[in-house]
Amino acid sequence: MTADPVDIALFAAKLGAVFFAVLTLAAYLVFAERRILAWIQDRKGPNRVGPFGLLQPLADVIKLLTKEDLVPAAADRWLFYLAPAMAAIPALLIFSVIPFGAPLTIAGHTLPLLIADLNVGLLFFLALSSIAVYGVAIGGWASNSKYSLLGGIRGLAQLISYELSMGLALVPVVMMSRSFSMTDIVTAQQSMPFIVYQPLAFIIFLISITAECRRIPFDLPEAEGELVAGFHTEYSGMRFGLFFVGEYINIIVLGGLAATFFLGGWHGPLLPPVIWFSIKTLAFAFLMIWLRGTLPRLRYDQLMHLGWKILTPLALFNILVTAWLLFLTS
Amino acid sequence: MLGAYLPILLLVIVAIAFGLVSLTFSSLIGPKKKSALKLSPYESGCEPVGTARDRFSIKFYLIAMLFILFDIEAVFLYPWAILYKKLGVFGLVEMGLFIVILFVGYIYVWKKGALEWE
Numbered sequence: 232m233t234a235d236p237v238d239i240a241l242f243a244a245k246l247g248a249v250f251f252a253v254l255t256l257a258a259y260l261v262f263a264e265r266r267i268l269a270w271i272q273d274r275k276g277p278n279r280v281g282p283f284g285l286l287q288p289l290a291d292v293i294k295l296l297t298k299e300d301l302v303p304a305a306a307d308r309w310l311f312y313l314a315p316a317m318a319a320i321p322a323l324l325i326f327s328v329i330p331f332g333a334p335l336t337i338a339g340h341t342l343p344l345l346i347a348d349l350n351v352g353l354l355f356f357l358a359l360s361s362i363a364v365y366g367v368a369i370g371g372w373a374s375n376s377k378y379s380l381l382g383g384i385r386g387l388a389q390l391i392s393y394e395l396s397m398g399l400a401l402v403p404v405v406m407m408s409r410s411f412s413m414t415d416i417v418t419a420q421q422s423m424p425f426i427v428y429q430p431l432a433f434i435i436f437l438i439s440i441t442a443e444c445r446r447i448p449f450d451l452p453e454a455e456g457e458l459v460a461g462f463h464t465e466y467s468g469m470r471f472g473l474f475f476v477g478e479y480i481n482i483i484v485l486g487g488l489a490a491t492f493f494l495g496g497w498h499g500p501l502l503p504p505v506i507w508f509s510i511k512t513l514a515f516a517f518l519m520i521w522l523r524g525t526l527p528r529l530r531y532d533q534l535m536h537l538g539w540k541i542l543t544p545l546a547l548f549n550i551l552v553t554a555w556l557l558f559l560t561s
Numbered sequence: 562m563l564g565a566y567l568p569i570l571l572l573v574i575v576a577i578a579f580g581l582v583s584l585t586f587s588s589l590i591g592p593k594k595k596s597a598l599k600l601s602p603y604e605s606g607c608e609p610v611g612t613a614r615d616r617f618s619i620k621f622y623l624i625a626m627l628f629i630l631f632d633i634e635a636v637f638l639y640p641w642a643i644l645y646k647k648l649g650v651f652g653l654v655e656m657g658l659f660i661v662i663l664f665v666g667y668i669y670v671w672k673k674g675a676l677e678w679e
Contacts, residue, residue: 242568246568246571246572246575250572250575250576250579254579295587296583296586296587296590296591297587297590297591297592298587298591298592299591299592299593299594300584300587300588300591301595301599301600302600303600303601303602304597304600304601305601305602305612305613315580316577316580319576319580320573320576320577320580323572323576324569324572324573324576327568327569327572346568346569346572347565347566347567347568347569348565349565349566349569350565354639374602374613375602375612375613375614376602376603376604376613377602377604377613378603378604379602379613380613384619387625388621391621391624391625391628392624394628394632395628395631395632395635398632398635399635399638402635402638402639402642403642405639405642405643406642406645409643409645409646410643411639411643459603459605464603465602465603468587468591469583469584469586469587470584472583472587473580473583473584532620535621535624535676536676539624539676540671540676543631543667544664544667547660547663547664547667550638550660551657551660554645554653554656554657555653557645557646558650558653561646
């Protein structure tokens with residue numbers, strides 16, 4: 232980056248806007264989830280704070296901030312402090328490599344609408360998504376509570392079930408765009424989104440990132456019916472809030488990734504690019520909420536079975552077929 | 562080269578600052594009425610039994626080890642996927658062989674029962 236003050240100002244504005252937008256979106260996703268779940272279950276949901284309950288997220292934040300910050304006496308104090316940050320920050324960082332709109336030109340300065348255009352954006356995502364699980368594992372272990380420990384162990388079991396198929400489902404995307412850079416991947420889908428050529432990879436990726444979100448039907452580390460709240464049972468106040476907001480940032484980020492890898496990123500007819508990107512991302516968020524209202528929870532041996540015996544061989548097979556077809560057409 | 566990572570470093574700083582500010586704020590205005598019972602681990606309202614630091618068998622340790630092996634093999638697929646067009650027939654045959662060998666190992670593991678639970 233050059234030291235041009237206009238460029239620096241534009242970058243700072245972009246960073247602030249992204250940070251603010253992602254956090255606000257995460258807060259309103261919680262609200263949207265409660266309203267949509269209520270609607271699915273034929274009840275009203277939160278509708279008292281402000282018009283249509285729209286100020287509910289603000290009330291939630293105030294409530295979390297004014298709660299007592301408890302650290303269990305037997306907890307491993309520093310790891311207990313570290314875990315919520317380990318869960319929330321990697322999710323936010325992944326967002327920095329997602330292009331959320333076409334580059335803007337303001338007063339002769341081009342502003343790419345992503346925070347960091349890494350040439351290894353895809354690998355950056357895979358690396359950070361593996362780090363995020365440490366938040367669950369460390370939080371579960373540090374709490375020194377049996378429910379939390381079981382939740383943390385399940386978090387690890389879950390990671391080794393879905394991560395392989397998630398990584399393998401992205402190999403065809405790399406083959407077709409011949410780049411790890413998110414910008415190049417989006418550019419390669421200018422005429423046709425990859426979902427058209429790679430429906431199987433898309434489905435494998437979709438199932439894997441649902442597991443990555445740790446939500447129903449894969450919310451085993453949390454499993455409120457069996458483990459109280461799983462890995463964050465012992466967390467209260469704003470520390471719980473960080474875990475919680477991390478989960479919703481994760482949904483937004485993974486929705487954005489699904490859009491970038493398979494749905495053509497910000498490309499789309501008529502509407503402005505940022506709007507298209509938002510529609511695709513929020514469609515994924517809605518799907519997550521809808522699934523929560525519809526599906527039961529899997530057992531974790533069932534999840535391992537799904538990951539290892541169905542998704543992984545399918546993904547490998549898909550790579551072979553893609554390689555063969557690309558070879559025939561070139 | 563490393564300059565591309567500078568924006569990410571800035572985002573890390575902003576994110577950590579946000580976390581620290583909200584946690585500090587919360588610990589300043591939140592109530593502080595601690596008691597021994599409140600600080601004991603939650604066990605559905607009963608007196609906690611034993612400790613959570615007991616050892617117990619993790620059934621999936623074998624799968625965890627296999628995961629590392631297969632994940633490393635998956636990593637080899639990425640450079641090939643980038644250079645796929647340049648490598649031509651050679652790349653296709655080589656990687657085809659690699660994936661077939663991977664499959665043989667996978668079927669061996671499956672038939673040995675390493676992916677089963679009991």
